[in-house]
Structure formats: C-alpha cells, structure tokens
Amino acid sequence: MDQLKRNERIGAIMYILTSRPNEIFTYNYFSKMFNVKKPSISGDISIMKEIAKKLDIGKIETIPGANGGVKFLPKSRKGETEILLEDLCRRLSDGERIIPGGFIYMMDILYTPSIIRNIGKIFANEFNHKNIDYVVTVETKGIPIALMTADILNVPLIVIRKNTKITEGPTVNINYVSGSTKVIQTMSLSKKVLKEGSKVLVIDDFMKAGGTIKGINDMMNEFNAEVVGVGIFVSTKSPEKKLVDDYISLIQLEAVDEQNGKIYLKSNFEYLEQFK
Amino acid sequence: MDQLKRNERIGAIMYILTSRPNEIFTYNYFSKMFNVKKPSISGDISIMKEIAKKLDIGKIETIPGANGGVKFLPKSRKGETEILLEDLCRRLSDGERIIPGGFIYMMDILYTPSIIRNIGKIFANEFNHKNIDYVVTVETKGIPIALMTADILNVPLIVIRKNTKITEGPTVNINYVSGSTKVIQTMSLSKKVLKEGSKVLVIDDFMKAGGTIKGINDMMNEFNAEVVGVGIFVSTKSPEKKLVDDYISLIQLEAVDEQNGKIYLKSNFEYLEQFK
Numbered sequence: 001m002d003q004l005k006r007n008e009r010i011g012a013i014m015y016i017l018t019s020r021p022n023e024i025f026t027y028n029y030f031s032k033m034f035n036v037k038k039p040s041i042s043g044d045i046s047i048m049k050e051i052a053k054k055l056d057i058g059k060i061e062t063i064p065g066a067n068g069g070v071k072f073l074p075k076s077r078k079g080e081t082e083i084l085l086e087d088l089c090r091r092l093s094d095g096e097r098i099i100p101g102g103f104i105y106m107m108d109i110l111y112t113p114s115i116i117r118n119i120g121k122i123f124a125n126e127f128n129h130k131n132i133d134y135v136v137t138v139e140t141k142g143i144p145i146a147l148m149t150a151d152i153l154n155v156p157l158i159v160i161r162k163n164t165k166i167t168e169g170p171t172v173n174i175n176y177v178s179g180s181t182k183v184i185q186t187m188s189l190s191k192k193v194l195k196e197g198s199k200v201l202v203i204d205d206f207m208k209a210g211g212t213i214k215g216i217n218d219m220m221n222e223f224n225a226e227v228v229g230v231g232i233f234v235s236t237k238s239p240e241k242k243l244v245d246d247y248i249s250l251i252q253l254e255a256v257d258e259q260n261g262k263i264y265l266k267s268n269f270e271y272l273e274q275f276k
Numbered sequence: 277m278d279q280l281k282r283n284e285r286i287g288a289i290m291y292i293l294t295s296r297p298n299e300i301f302t303y304n305y306f307s308k309m310f311n312v313k314k315p316s317i318s319g320d321i322s323i324m325k326e327i328a329k330k331l332d333i334g335k336i337e338t339i340p341g342a343n344g345g346v347k348f349l350p351k352s353r354k355g356e357t358e359i360l361l362e363d364l365c366r367r368l369s370d371g372e373r374i375i376p377g378g379f380i381y382m383m384d385i386l387y388t389p390s391i392i393r394n395i396g397k398i399f400a401n402e403f404n405h406k407n408i409d410y411v412v413t414v415e416t417k418g419i420p421i422a423l424m425t426a427d428i429l430n431v432p433l434i435v436i437r438k439n440t441k442i443t444e445g446p447t448v449n450i451n452y453v454s455g456s457t458k459v460i461q462t463m464s465l466s467k468k469v470l471k472e473g474s475k476v477l478v479i480d481d482f483m484k485a486g487g488t489i490k491g492i493n494d495m496m497n498e499f500n501a502e503v504v505g506v507g508i509f510v511s512t513k514s515p516e517k518k519l520v521d522d523y524i525s526l527i528q529l530e531a532v533d534e535q536n537g538k539i540y541l542k543s544n545f546e547y548l549e550q551f552k
Contacts, residue, residue: 004330007283011327014287015294019350020390051287054280074295099445107444107469111434113427114296139416140435147420151389158387159416168383169375193383 009034010044017048017060017072022128022154026069045070073128074152076121078275084118085267089251092234095261102256104263106234110141110205113148119233119250120148123203125274126248127153127229133198134158136220136227138187138212145233146203158200160219161188172222176215187215189223198225207235210243217244234265248272285310286320293324293336293348298404298430302345321346349404350428352397354551360394361543365527368510371537378532380539382510386417386481389424395509395526396424399479401550402524403429403505409474410434412496412503414463414488421509422479434476436495437464448498452491463491465499474501483511486519493520510541524548 004012013030030041049060058075062068076084088109097105109115123145132153137146138160150157161168168190175184194200202216213230220227235242235249248271254264269275280288289306306317325336334351338344352360364385373381385391399421408429413422414436426433437444444466451460470476478492489506496503511518511525524547530540545551 004327007286007323008327008330010283011286011290011324012331014290015327015331015333018291019294023390047283048287051280051284051291054284055288055291057291105445105466105468107435107466108432111423111426112432113423114299114430117427140419140437143416143419144423144433147387147389147423150387151393154390156384156388157420159383161416169381190381190383192381 003036004034006040006044009036009040010047013041013044014048014051017070018058018074020154021074021124021152022071024063024067024069024071029069073124074121075125075274076118081118081122081272081275082267082269084115085250085269088115089265089267092251093263093265095263097263098256098258098261100258102236102258104234104253104256106205107141110144110233113144116145116148119145120150120152122250122272122274123149123201123231123248124152126231126272127201130201130228131199132201132228134194134200134225136160136200136202136216137204138162138216141206142204142233145205149201149203149231153201158189158193160216162186163188172219174215174219174222176211176218178209178211185215187219189219194223194225196224198223199228200225202227202230203232204230205233207232207242207247207249209239210247213247214243279311282316282320285312285316286323289317289320290324290327293346294334294350296430297350297400297428298347300339300343300345300347305345349400350397351401351550352394357394357398357548357551358543358545360391361526361545364391365541365543368527369539369541371539373539374532374534374537376534378512378534380510380529380532382481383417386420386509389420392421392424395421396426396428398526398548398550399425399477399507399524400428402507402548403477406477406504407475408477408504410470410476410501412436412476412478412492413480414438414492417482418480418509421481425477425479425507429477434465434469436492438462439464448495450491450495450498452487452494454485454487461491463495465495470499470501472500474499475504476501478503478506479508480506481509483508483518483523483525485515486523489523490519 027038027041031038052060056077059073062070135146135150136158147157170191171188173188230247232249234251236253252266256263303314303317307314328336332353335349338346411422411426412434423433446467447464449464506523508525510527512529528542532539
C-alpha cells in the first residue's frame with residue numbers, strides 16, 4: 001500500500017480496530033500494512049486511546065508480551081444507555097403490544113439492528129471480564145441480541161433448539177419444565193458444538209419464572225460447561241422467586257393490565273455494574 | 277466536547293460512520309459535535325473517502341440536498357472474499373460434517389460472528405441498490421447471516437416462524453411443501469410485522485429444491501410485499517430445476533458421497549456482481 005499520511009493512518013487503524021471488536025492486532029500487523037516503523041504505530045494508538053476517551057466510545061486496550069497487541073471493546077455511553085432503556089420502556093408500554101396470556105409483542109425491537117447492537121454492547125461490557133468462550137441462547141427471539149453480544153465479545157454463538165432437528169447430527173436432549181406454564185418441553189443441542197470446560201454467557205430476550213434458563217443451565221452441565229453469567233432483556237417482576245438466582249435484566253416487566261390495556265415497565269439501568 | 281485535533285476528529289468520525297453502516301449523518305451533526313465549521317468537516321470527509329479507497333473497505337457516500345449528509349457501506353475486498361469462500365468450501369468439505377440424508381453440519385460456521393459478518397457484507401453489497409426495507413428469513417439457522425445483512429443495510433430483520441407462537445399475537449399462516457422431502461409444513465408471521473408495499477430481501481443458509489423460499493415468496497404476497505432479491509449461503513446443485521429462479525448463492529454443494537465420506541463444494545465467487 002502507498003504510504004498513508006498520519007491522519008489517514010489513524011482513520012484506517014480506527015476502522016480496523018473498531019470493526020472487529022475484541023480481536024487482538026499486533027503492532028507488527030499495522031507496521032507491515034502501512035509500511036511504517038512500530039514507534040509510529042505506537043504513537044497512532046496513543047492518539048486513538050485519547051479519541052476513545054474523549055468520545056467515551058469504549059476501551060482501546062494494549063496487551064503487552066509476545067502475543068500482545070491492541071484491541072477495542074465498544075461501550076455505550078452512560079447517558080445514552082439510560083435514555084435508550086427509558087425509551088424502550090416507553091415504547092414497550094404501548095397497550096397495543098398486549099398479547100393474551102400476559103405476554104408483550106417485542107419483535108419490532110428485538111429485530112432492529114440499531115437497537116440490539118446497543119443491547120449487545122451493554123451485555124458485553126457487563127460480562128467481558130468473565131473470559132467467555134461462547135454466548136448461548138435458545139431459539140428463536142433471543143438469537144439477535146445473543147448474536148450481537150457474541151459479535152462484540154468476538155466469540156461464537158450457540159443456539160439450543162427446541163426440538164431435535166435432523167440437520168444437526170447427534171444431539172444431547174434434556175427435558176425442562178416451563179416455570180410459568182408448567183408444560184414439559186424438550187431442548188436439544190448438537191453434541192459437537194461445545195468444547196468441554198468452556199465458560200458460557202447465557203442471553204435471552206424474556207424471562208418469567210426462569211424455567212428455560214434453568215433448562216439451559218442443566219444442558220450446560222451435560223457439556224461440563226460453566227455458566228458464568230445470564231443476561232436477560234426483559235424479566236417479569238412476578239414470580240419474585242425465580243428458578244435461577246444470578247442474572248442481570250435490562251428491563252423489568254412489573255405488570256400487564258389486560259383489562260385496561262396498560263403495561264408497566266421499569267428500567268434496570270441503575271443496577272448495571274459498568275456505569276457504577 | 278473539547279476541540280479535537282484534525283487527526284483525532286478523523287478517527288472519531290471514522291468510528292461513528294463505520295460503526296453505524298448505511299445511516300446518514302448530516303455535516304451539521306458533526307459540525308456541532310466537534311464544534312468546528314462545516315468546511316472543516318467537509319475536508320475530513322474527503323480524507324476519509326481517500327482512506328476508504330486506499331484500504332478498499334467500502335464506500336463513503338455523500339448525499340446532497342436538504343436531507344443530505346454522509347454514510348458508509350462496508351465492503352469486503354475482492355481478494356479476501358475469494359479466499360474466504362474458498363476457505364469455507366475447504367472447511368465444509370470435511371467428511372465428518374456429513375449428516376445422514378445428504379445434509380452437512382454448518383452450525384460452527386453459521387454462528388461465528390467474524391465469518392458471518394463478512395457473509396453479511398457480501399449479501400448487502402449484492403443487493404444494496406434495490407432499496408430494501410426489510411431482510412426476511414425463516415427460523416432458525418439462517419437468522420445470524422440474515423441479521424448481519426440487515427445490520428449492514430440498516431434495515432429491520434423479519435423472522436418467519438415455523439409454527440404459530442402464542443407470544444406473537446395474530447398471525448398470517450401459510451402451508452408450503454418442502455421441495456426435497458415433499459412434507460407439508462406451516463410457516464407463520466405476525467400480522468403487524470410488515471408494512472404493505474415493502475421491498476424485502478430474503479436470506480437463508482441452505483436451499484435444496486427451494487420449497488421454503490417459495491413459501492416465503494407466497495407469504496410476502498400475502499403482505500403485498502415485493503421480494504427484490506434472494507441470497508443463499510449454500511445451495512445444492514441437484515435438483516437443477518428449483519422452485520425459485522432468481523437467487524444468488526455463495527457456495528454450491530455439488531454432491532455428498534455418504535459412503536466414502538466425501539463432500540464436494542464449489543465457490544460461486546465468480547458470479548458475484550460486486551466484484552465484476
């Protein structure tokens with residue numbers, strides 16, 4: 001490549017780092033790519049750290065040592081996250097979203113990339129220090145937020161199926177009881193999908209009693225994998241006693257008043273560790 | 277915000293543009309954010325266009341007029357895409373991936389963000405000129421590549437369910453015949469998910485005879501939506517006559533030799549319009 005001016009090089013490195021979050025790039029990689037000495041790259045990285053700090057867009061981290069280099073973890077700004085969660089509460093509280101049975105329609109939000117990218121950022125920052133190997137979810141509606149989280153953490157996603165599918169080869173199946181409906185269901189996961197001893201982060205869109213999440217925990221036990229965190233987009237206030245204890249939810253569904261067409265939601269922003 | 281130096285500002289604008297693909301930002305937005313006059317921003321954008329060209333990472337496009345501004349569409353490099361597709365063919369041709377019935381195990385690839393981000397880029401660039409309103413897929417394995425495509429195009433994703441779910445409210449249901457197994461199945465989509473007259477891009481992971489894609493076409497007809505493109509990750513060579521004519525697939529599955537544990541695949545790189 002032609003030699004770039006410093007400001008061109010900064011734009012270029014910024015793009016590479018931020019478009020592949022949590023991936024480590026060596027100084028050597030950039031040094032070769034731009035045909036300049038390592039101290040110049042080092043200077044560029046310092047400027048970029050300054051930019052990330054001033055804009056409050058995340059952390060550019062330098063990893064020392066032979067396998068060292070530099071990586072970027074994007075973060076949502078505190079103020080913007082607070083507004084985002086409040087805005088989502090407002091949008092989700094629209095009475096027309098009520099679905100008989102105490103559910104609320106959330107698909108438009110769960111499937112809009114610009115929104116769930118931010119949700120993924122929140123989960124990634126909440127659990128980034130746990131050395132996660134995989135993000136795990138169960139089909140279907142939680143897949144997009146789980147994928148966005150996996151994308152930012154730079155780890156593979158694993159999707160547990162609700163029934164055995166012929167296109168996935170040998171599977172491990174477990175039965176679980178939905179905590180709210182008491183119905184016995186089956187979940188299924190391909191045997192070769194997960195390495196033994198992995199650390200996994202469980203992400204899902206909705207939790208009532210926690211039966212599904214408990215089922216995922218049981219499934220992970222079968223694979224000798226450790227669940228190091230659980231992130232839920234919306235959890236219900238009732239039942240207060242869930243089948244899992246340790247989880248983070250972004251929004252609490254306090255009540256659905258079907259008769260009067262009212263939904264009551266509360267942002268859990270204040271409980272997020274990353275903004276404390 | 278404190279006044280940034282030009283190279284800091286370039287790094288910052290580069291981040292904002294590239295982390296929110298296909299979103300239009302006005303010069304005014306940046307001018308206010310960085311507290312500098314519009315001609316300076318205009319100069320920054322020119323430098324960034326130069327960077328995008330030199331690095332071959334996509335197009336920074338200026339939109340004139342009152343609603344104008346600047347946006348970024350990321351693109352995979354020609355050489356890298358050619359290598360990526362060949363590498364995927366090689367990895368997918370591992371005999372251990374054979375699943376009885378002529379299927380191949382692809383989950384590890386379909387659920388790895390760093391791979392499917394590139395696949396999303398390929399599809400987005402192939403169909404970007406079609407003014408797409410939504411990306412549509414059917415659950416489950418196609419969701420991640422469909423979401424990545426939707427993310428880059430900056431449009432919502434729509435996921436058709438294989439059965440009616442109580443948590444989605446009133447739905448439109450259609451029956452379709454799987455072209456390869458001849459089994460009648462049902463697909464279901466929430467009534468309120470799609471605006472009439474929309475243009476949609478259909479994305480899926482695998483196509484044999486095309487029965488599922490034809491089902492999606494029929495479903496879109498019910499919503500008076502127009503299918504303006506179909507992108508498939510892997511399509512089979514046989515049957516040669518599919519139930520849909522107009523599609524792009526990235527990889528062709530030529531044959532699965534179950535007896536000898538061999539899979540034959542071919543990259544369709546040469547048919548991609550964006551690299552012609």
